[in-house]
Amino acid sequence: METSDLCSGQMSLGAIGKRTCPIELDLAPAENFWTTVRHGAVRLRLEETGPASEPPVTTHQMLRDAAQRYGNHPAMAVKRDGQWRTTTYLQYYQACRAAAKSFLKLGLERFHGVCILGYNAPEWLIANLGAIMAGGIPSGIYTTNSPDSCRYVASNCEANILVVEDRHQLEKVLQVQDQLPHLKAIVQYSGELTEKRPNLYTWAEFMKLGSEVPDSTLDDIIASLKVNQCCALIYTSGTTGTPKGVMLSHDNITWAVKMFGRYSGLQEREIHFSYLPMSHTAAQYFDIWLPICLGGTTCFADKDALKSQDSLVNTLKEVRPTVFLGVPRIWEKIQGALVDMESKPSSMERSISSSVRDPIMATKLNHMNGNDSASLGLPMAEVGLDRCVLRYAGSAPIAKETLEYFLRLGLPIMELYGMSEVFGCITMSVTSECRMTSCGKTVPGCMTQIHTPDEDGSGEISIKGRHVFMGYLNKAEATKEVFDEEGWLHTGDIGRFDQDGFLYITGRIKELVITSGGKNIAPVPIENDLKKEVPIISNAVLVGDKRKFLSVLITLKCTTDQDTLMPGDDLTPDAIQFCQQLGSRATRVSEVVRSKDPAIYKAIQEGLDRVNQRAASNAHRVQKWAILGKDLCIAGGELGPTLKMKRPVILKKYEKIIDALYKVGSSTSRLQKQRPLAQRIKELKSNL
Numbered sequence: 001m002e003t004s005d006l007c008s009g010q011m012s013l014g015a016i017g018k019r020t021c022p023i024e025l026d027l028a029p030a031e032n033f034w035t036t037v038r039h040g041a042v043r044l045r046l047e048e049t050g051p052a053s054e055p056p057v058t059t060h061q062m063l064r065d066a067a068q069r070y071g072n073h074p075a076m077a078v079k080r081d082g083q084w085r086t087t088t089y090l091q092y093y094q095a096c097r098a099a100a101k102s103f104l105k106l107g108l109e110r111f112h113g114v115c116i117l118g119y120n121a122p123e124w125l126i127a128n129l130g131a132i133m134a135g136g137i138p139s140g141i142y143t144t145n146s147p148d149s150c151r152y153v154a155s156n157c158e159a160n161i162l163v164v165e166d167r168h169q170l171e172k173v174l175q176v177q178d179q180l181p182h183l184k185a186i187v188q189y190s191g192e193l194t195e196k197r198p199n200l201y202t203w204a205e206f207m208k209l210g211s212e213v214p215d216s217t218l219d220d221i222i223a224s225l226k227v228n229q230c231c232a233l234i235y236t237s238g239t240t241g242t243p244k245g246v247m248l249s250h251d252n253i254t255w256a257v258k259m260f261g262r263y264s265g266l267q268e269r270e271i272h273f274s275y276l277p278m279s280h281t282a283a284q285y286f287d288i289w290l291p292i293c294l295g296g297t298t299c300f301a302d303k304d305a306l307k308s309q310d311s312l313v314n315t316l317k318e319v320r321p322t323v324f325l326g327v328p329r330i331w332e333k334i335q336g337a338l339v340d341m342e343s344k345p346s347s348m349e350r351s352i353s354s355s356v357r358d359p360i361m362a363t364k365l366n367h368m369n370g371n372d373s374a375s376l377g378l379p380m381a382e383v384g385l386d387r388c389v390l391r392y393a394g395s396a397p398i399a400k401e402t403l404e405y406f407l408r409l410g411l412p413i414m415e416l417y418g419m420s421e422v423f424g425c426i427t428m429s430v431t432s433e434c435r436m437t438s439c440g441k442t443v444p445g446c447m448t449q450i451h452t453p454d455e456d457g458s459g460e461i462s463i464k465g466r467h468v469f470m471g472y473l474n475k476a477e478a479t480k481e482v483f484d485e486e487g488w489l490h491t492g493d494i495g496r497f498d499q500d501g502f503l504y505i506t507g508r509i510k511e512l513v514i515t516s517g518g519k520n521i522a523p524v525p526i527e528n529d530l531k532k533e534v535p536i537i538s539n540a541v542l543v544g545d546k547r548k549f550l551s552v553l554i555t556l557k558c559t560t561d562q563d564t565l566m567p568g569d570d571l572t573p574d575a576i577q578f579c580q581q582l583g584s585r586a587t588r589v590s591e592v593v594r595s596k597d598p599a600i601y602k603a604i605q606e607g608l609d610r611v612n613q614r615a616a617s618n619a620h621r622v623q624k625w626a627i628l629g630k631d632l633c634i635a636g637g638e639l640g641p642t643l644k645m646k647r648p649v650i651l652k653k654y655e656k657i658i659d660a661l662y663k664v665g666s667s668t669s670r671l672q673k674q675r676p677l678a679q680r681i682k683e684l685k686s687n688l
Helices: 013-017 059-070 089-105 122-133 147-156 167-179 203-212 215-223 250-264 281-294 309-319 328-342 347-355 359-368 400-408 476-482 523-533 573-582 589-595 598-613 647-653 655-661 670-674 677-686
Strands: 074-080 083-088 113-117 137-141 159-164 185-188 200-202 230-235 245-249 271-274 297-300 323-326 390-393 414-419 422-428 447-451 459-464 489-497 503-508 537-543 550-556 558-560 567-571 622-627
Touching: 059 089, 059 122, 059 250, 059 281, 074 089, 074 122, 074 309, 083 089, 089 122, 089 203, 089 215, 113 122, 113 147, 113 167, 122 137, 122 159, 122 215, 122 230, 122 281, 137 147, 147 159, 147 167, 159 167, 167 185, 185 203, 200 203, 230 250, 230 281, 245 250, 250 281, 250 422, 271 281, 271 309, 271 323, 281 297, 281 323, 281 414, 281 422, 309 328, 323 328, 328 400, 328 573, 414 489, 422 459, 422 489, 447 489, 476 489, 503 523, 523 537, 523 550, 523 598, 537 647, 550 655, 567 573, 567 589, 573 598, 589 622, 598 622, 622 655, 647 655
Parallel strands: 074 297, 113 137, 113 159, 137 230, 159 185, 185 200, 271 297, 323 390, 390 414, 550 622
Antiparallel strands: 074 083, 230 245, 414 422, 447 459, 459 489, 489 503, 537 550, 558 567
């Protein structure tokens, strides 16, 4: 690998030894545990003993210590012009200082925003940490955001600087630039500028701007950083409303990753794979802060990783990470790639894949190869996860069937539970304590309780701890809504603990479907169950709020345009294979919907019938359904950046289709009409 030139021509290596901030940090004065102003401070939840008694440190201290400890070990790696280029920890620290001085040269004011709009790259991380060192507050903006959404974030944090990836993202900013009175400069970190404008810089130009700013000026600002003041902003993705700026303190970040590193089983110098949107909490946790804490290497995926299964897998095979976090849809894609591999004509590949499904056989094969572990890496080598020792799932509920698939390979996936308002994890699974469908136990040093549990022990999950955020920027009322008088943060998620302390998530208050009969129904378990029963289904959206019965909107698996990210009309190869097995010749979604393909519609109804047979009550049974003409997608606004469904958007967009399902005499398939009249009457009565 070649050494990166991201930080060439910067300060000497000897400067790393300078003490730029004191060991004992003074706390900024604070009376409350929360605040909503940029320059505000909060009380820390320090304990006298135990994990919560760890001395607080700033993010700068953590990076400086990593540079001193790991020196020439690679901190980042990115593939450019066909070659992997690395940046060492010393170079990383130097580049962040250089960026910080350039931000100061551009006029970055204390506690003002530096917005970063672009795909994951070393420049993203350098801008992020440089902004913190310079006394600013970095904030990522999702690359899928519209110009107006970009304006909202930049305006909310009073951004002085906007760092954008390329011309495409730059054009969004230029459309709203005149509506951003605090904006002083724009920096483009990839590609050449197509036109020169005042206060618009390339990355190379930007990194040279601060060369004449004295080190002492920057050191004074770094020394003034307080662990209980705002360090970074993470904006919620807006799946349930207007995005909110989650204010994270230095202590929120540094304490959380230290605890995770201590109790997760992660070792020093792990290999991390960066592909989730860097604006998201999980990506920042795993791709920025955990590697710094433990001297890991962050390897950046190709920017098409979330668009294309092939791109994701190909980069994974090159990087071969040792730790990997996947949202449920990513694990499903990896599972699909392995299933596709099994279906190849090579009998050797089929026999290998089949044998490792038997854990006993996998162990025997490992011993034959001098490996004492209980799993075989052969199938995972096909998707680049053969040396991945820790596999995590987070951000959304993952289907039990996906967990079981990897468990049969001897490769358990550990679920994590967290949220933007709690940096890192609320609960975590570890290798020695991992239970199917559980999100693990409470992170040591934190407190978790179930608020007003019902007879089954289920209720709203509430938490306290040093990883709980400071508050929502400029939103005092929204902040008050999530904290109670005793200081507990109410997550809005519903869950229960078993007798051994393992947490199980059963739903989200804002996602609950409440029928007109007053039944509270969590949609995700029903949706996942239906997708399991009918493999051609891509997404299922349960509806029925304030209605007499439940219905479901269904989309079919189809191809995606890699440029626009819009779903196409062609069914995916596995969906076509499913059709052929049923005797259908359909190859397009429109063919299935237009003809109400009898074979496909029958398979969906029969799958739904099996789901209904397992329903907890009559109110949990789905009575009607409709297939949408297109799959849900990020570009269409129905999915968030981490592929979570934006239910309010979906319900509004398909309002007419939903209303039609509840019209008297409406039906969704010929099969429903064919059901015995007595059965239909019984089902209707059960929901009255």
